[in-house]
Amino acid sequence: MRIAVIGAGYVGLVTGAALATLGHRVRIGEVDPEKVATLAEGTVPFFEADLDRLVSEGIADGLLTFHIDNDEAVDQAEVVLIALPTPPAADGSADLAVIETALGNLASSLSPGAVVALKSTVPVGSVARFQDALDDLGAKATVVSNPEFLREGSAVGDFFGPDRIVIGSTDQDAAEKLVEMYRSIQAPVLITDPESSEMIKYASNAYLATRITFANALANLAEGVGADIGDVLKGMGYDRRIGFHFLNPGPGYGGSCFPKDTKALVAIADAAGYDFSLLRGVIEVNDLQLERCVDKIAGAVDSLPGARVGLWGLAFKAGTDDVRESPAVKIGTELSARGATVTAYDPAVGSLEDTDIRVVDDPVEAAKGADVLVVATEWPQFVGVDLRVVRNVMAGNSIVDVRNLLDPLAVRQLGMQYMGIGR
DSSP states (O other), X not given: OEEEEEOOSHHXXXXXXXXXXXTOEEEEEOSXXXXXXXXXXXXXXXXXXXXXXXXXXXXXXXXXXXXXXXHHHHTTOSEXXXXXOOOBOTTSOBOOHHHHHHHXXXXXXXXXXXXXXXXXXXXXXXXXXXXXXXXXXXXXXXXXEOOOOOOTTSHHHHHHSOSOEEEEOSOHHHHHHHHHHTTTSOSOEEEEOHHHHHHHHHHHHHHHHHHHHHHHHHHHHHHHXXXXXXXXXXXXXXXXXXXXXXXXXXSOOOTTTHHHHHXXXXXXXXXXXXXXXXXXXXXXXXXXXXXXXXXXXXXXXXXXXXXXXXXXXXXXXXXXXXXXXXXXXXXXXXXXXXXOEEEEEOSSOOOOSSSSOEEXXXXXHHHTTOSEEEEOSOOGXXXXXXXXXXXXXXXXXXXXXXXXOSOHHHHHHTTOEEEOSOO
């Protein structure tokens, strides 16, 4: 099939490269000329396992091309995937201005019968809204919902082995065209109405954020009563009704999706006249969790002003270089604002803009002279660092492990103090 992808960001690039691997002819439209030039050379501008190979192979096979002109990208396309940002507005709702502008500009270039599929996370009712806009502009295209469920760090595997494919459309022909596009993927396909499809993405992310927050709340309670949160969650997870996924205590959820989507779903509920107090509570507890972590670190030193802090991790989670809404960066920034000197290391993040956090290229270097070492991202590489060397280069002897990554006994046997979450 001839497919266009508008937006060469995280979702657009992964989706476009993967579809080319399936044999489709994919044109990706991207307004940033520097990014287009970089991608045309086969260089991926962010860290995602195996994506560079897919891009390079797609280019070599002549199935994947990049275009500054979106009109050129959609020329003769049977399916146009919209993968543009929907950042939060001041009230938490999703800002659709970028999509509105793009579709307005593309309306005259869409082929008759083209299917415009929204991969972007959009509020309920967006398919109808954009369909009306295209109809008014005379475009003979059908808008459908096709939410993405790609996890950063495992996005390529998620595309080829998804838990489900969701298509929201009242037009059977349009839905079948997307089914054909995904035909090589073995996964359950749910075809539903656009409103339900749009809500599925928000509901999924809100539920996962709630599980994370519930685990953190339990961890805080475990500290108060002397229980071990690891054993508590293990005992819960063996229950098949509950499972182990997204029950890892830590500094709270972050990244480009959960913070944005939870607030957006609250805004959607407000617009519908429903007070989603449960989700409001999740957001509040998540914000407080970050504060608890900072206070725990502050308690590990005599005084934060003038203290030296080693920070292991900057990405919002292991397996990615994404620092958007990263709890690790927020912790480092807050410690710096309180007068501490913060030196950080992350295996995938080599630099950090607009902060006072100094980034080095070695975990031991980050710990050198530190009064306290903070494990802020769950990179497995940190487990392999020789803690005897770390102990010898530190000025203090405290480790605050907000990811519960290290072995507390191993740390304490070296004569160091260990503080985790709920341990």
